[in-house]
Amino acid sequence: KNEVEQSPQNLTAQEGEFITINCSYSVGISALHWLQQHPGGGIVSLFMLSSGKKKHGRLIATINIQEKHSSLHITASHPRDSAVYICAVPTGGSEKLVFGKGTKLTVNP
């Protein structure tokens, strides 16, 4: 069974700060997903990565397969980044995703 742990659970930042959210998982995987859930409930896929680093705008995701750890960074954070960020990994050699409990980010102006 693959457990997914995220930290921190809650994060409050001031606009412009650099944000880091961490995700650790317990078994080997081929890829990891980062998702963003807006206050209204909608879920957006941010990244799917299997090695190294990916960047999209102010968002950067990194993964270390050997250490079973991934980080999501937000540079120059903005109030519109306020959301819940969720990491998820496939389990059992299938596409079934197991989700972390999420990190609630609040960015204050």
Place this chain on the structure above:
Amino acid sequence: DSGVTQTPKHLITATGQRVTLRCSPRSGDLSVYWYQQSLDQGLQFLIQYYNGEERAKGNILERFSAQQFPDLHSELNLSSLELGDSALYFCASSGKRRSYNEQFFGPGTRLTVL
């Protein structure tokens, strides 16, 4: 807009009732996934269909069933509803068969069981 549509957006019903949630995947996507998000359990995988066939099963109750139709839309049927079934139900779709693919999520259906 992910290209995945779900109807209805909100559903309020009573215990013991049966409801059907509908999902249309992105154009060209063959896989559909169903997830449940409740306050106490977080996001949980329910079931996956690929091109009309069940591909993987998660924590789906026996009272729940799903299917994917030839036009690739999918329906999740929830019966004998209980208060604890109140949750957000998401579907997602992806394109390829045997690799770990990005999944595109629909807006969700918020089910309230009274």
